Amino acid sequence: MAASQLKEALDTLKESGVRITPQRHAILQYLIDTKSHPTADEIYKALEGKFPNMSVATVYNNLRVFREVGLVKELTYGDASSRFDFATHEHYHAICESCGKIVDFQYPGLDEVEQFASHMTGYKVSHHRLEVYGICPECAKKESH
Ligand SMILES: [Zn+2]
Ligand SMILES: [Zn+2]
Numbered sequence: 048m049a050a051s052q053l054k055e056a057l058d059t060l061k062e063s064g065v066r067i068t069p070q071r072h073a074i075l076q077y078l079i080d081t082k083s084h085p086t087a088d089e090i091y092k093a094l095e096g097k098f099p100n101m102s103v104a105t106v107y108n109n110l111r112v113f114r115e116v117g118l119v120k121e122l123t124y125g126d127a128s129s130r131f132d133f134a135t136h137e138h139y140h141a142i143c144e145s146c147g148k149i150v151d152f153q154y155p156g157l158d159e160v161e162q163f164a165s166h167m168t169g170y171k172v173s174h175h176r177l178e179v180y181g182i183c184p185e186c187a188k189k190e191s192h
Pocket of ligand 2: 084132133134138139140150151
């Protein structure tokens with residue numbers, strides 16, 4: 048699964064004329080493997096051992112390239128630093144209010160909301176996002192002890 052996702056992503060880069068550097072390859076791999084919606088800083092820390100010449104700015108630039116070709120979504124929540132999500136398929140997020148962990152879930156049918164909102168407001172709706180908030184199983188376990 049992860050391997051085919053990576054291959055698909057690399058194909059998308061190729062088709063978009065984006066050069067595949069070892070760093071870009073590693074960042075994509077990390078995003079696909081961790082599924083943790085990391086910040087650029089977390090990606091940098093995870094990969095700096097492998098790429099001593101890489102800076103956080105380089106990571107950001109690469110993430111921007113991925114975002115432009117639609118491989119990655121940038122998630123912003125208030126003042127916290129952006130998190131990055133490997134997101135070639137539409138999905139929603141459950142966010143832990145205690146530790147901040149973000150988990151993906153699929154839910155069909157919310158495209159109707161866009162049509163409804165457009166009808167009600169006159170906006171040309173481009174997209175929507177949905178987050179549910181609560182306490183993740185790990186944090187719930189800690190709290191009950
Ligand atoms: Zn939690
Ligand atoms: Zn996600």
